[in-house]
Amino acid sequence: MDKFARDLLAWFDHSGRHDLPWQHNTSPYRVWVSEIMLQQTQVNTVIPYYLRFMASFPDVSHLAAADEDRVLHHWTGLGYYARARNLQATAKILMQDFNGELPSTTTELVALPGIGRSTAGAILAIAMHQPAAILDGNVRRVLARFHQLEGWPGKAAVLKEFWRTAEEHTPGTRTADYTQAIMDLGATICTRNNPACDACPLCVKCLALKNGAVAELPQRKQKRQLPVKAVQMLIFELPTGEVQLEKRPPQGVWGSLWSFPEAENEQTLKLKLDKMGASRDQIETAKLIPPFRHTFSHFHLDIHPVHVKLVTQPDAIGESERSIWYDPGNPAELGLAAPVKRLLKTLRGTL
Ligand code: SF4
Incomplete structure (x- = not known):
């Protein structure tokens, strides 16, 4: 385990969040639903939606059998409704082809509707304790700043470099905690605006902090005029x-x-x-x-x-x-x- 991971885990143990609903009774299903909801949406907004969703659809079979309108009703207000439709489409595939379980390899997971490489990594790392890397928006921000990675991560070559860095830091032990820790750091300390660098366990080696480049990273796509x-x-x-x-x-x-x-x-x-x-x-x-x-x-x-x-x-x-x-x-x-x-x-x- 490298120093980056060790510092992050030490911080997570005493200051990270350990009481989020998906951190209890952890299962691949619960982690998967939380990851999908957390795409594009903040933790505090997600929590009540997540609790209602889990109460109504406690497992893959309930979700697969549910009326589509009911699933979308549980998503009303969260936006990006393709996420809900993909969740249910995947639940149906899981019932049909995987005995109602999420598969345990990246290749099989990313072949399912709505599951990308990062979501697959989170499911494998958090619920199955496999040393898989994730690269959601929070993690991208932490890595971009810590290593002062230039370039817009939407570009294939830049993204490849981000994944390489993410994989390099992902430890072979305590992968689940590490994954929660780096997401947590991005969400609570290394925030998009006004990050709390004073309270950051990575501040000593953070290149963006050292070079005054925190506000510019990660680089954003050039805005174009929307029609x-x-x-x-x-x-x-x-x-x-x-x-x-x-x-x-x-x-x-x-x-x-x-x-x-x-x-x-x-x-x-x-x-x-x-x-x-x-x-x-x-x-x-x-x-x-x-x-x-x-x-x-x-x-x-x-x-x-x-x-x-x-x-x-x-x-x-x-x-x-x-x-x-x-x-x-x-x-x-x-x-x-x-x-x-x-x-x-x-x-x-x-x-
Ligand atoms: S020192 Fe600041 S910019 Fe660097 S990783 Fe920590 S919070 Fe982010």
Whole structure:
């Protein structure tokens, strides 16, 4: 074990976090779910989601057999819903081909939906005590700064160097603790902004600290201007308070989540109303709600909501597999697209 790992473990033993929910009753399933939730999301946000998820889907078989809407409902608010869909897809494969267990090699793990090399490493190291390296965002930051590794880790050659360094430090013993320790250091001490270098067990040898390069590392991708798209979201509300939701196709943004019907401009709004068989008499009011922007990784979406209060339910919209009347006062367990949650709050006047 090198000095880097020894210093990190000594720090973890007295100052690291040991009471996170996935650190108890450790199993490959519990570690896998936690790792997937922790991608892109902070520990404190993840904890309540993780506890609810585990209460509802305590093992691979429960997750594999669950209704997709119920799984997505447990993910509502966490974002990046492909993670939830991949979790369930993998659970089904595990039931079919692996006896309900996660496999114990990197090659088999990375062949499963949603499991990359770093997640595979975490499962192997934390739950199976194998000397596998991980390289999530926190670990990348620690290594970039400690070794003053230049270059954007999204580039293959730079990434290769990061993996080489990660593997070099990963010890053959206490790998599970080491893995938790380096993730913990990145999350609590070597944070993206204002890292607590004074409290860091690696400060003596940290090259970025020595050379005043902490703030620039790890290097970020050059920001490019994101394109802007616009859409009208149509909130049809019945006198009894239910609103119409449609299930989105599995591919694309908010895949398989429920959202409001959309129109691209006023012309299509009129067409939509005609298609619904809604006559003018059935519309009590149609009000514009102030527009807002939702940003995806690859574009901005300017959402222009229209709240249409109906006097009666139009003949052409019944309930089907892809369209429902949703009661916000007594909500069904569904995965909702982020703007739907926001707009329902707006309608209830709680924003
Ligand atoms: S000394 Fe500072 S920059 Fe270097 S690893 Fe520790 S917290 Fe990160």
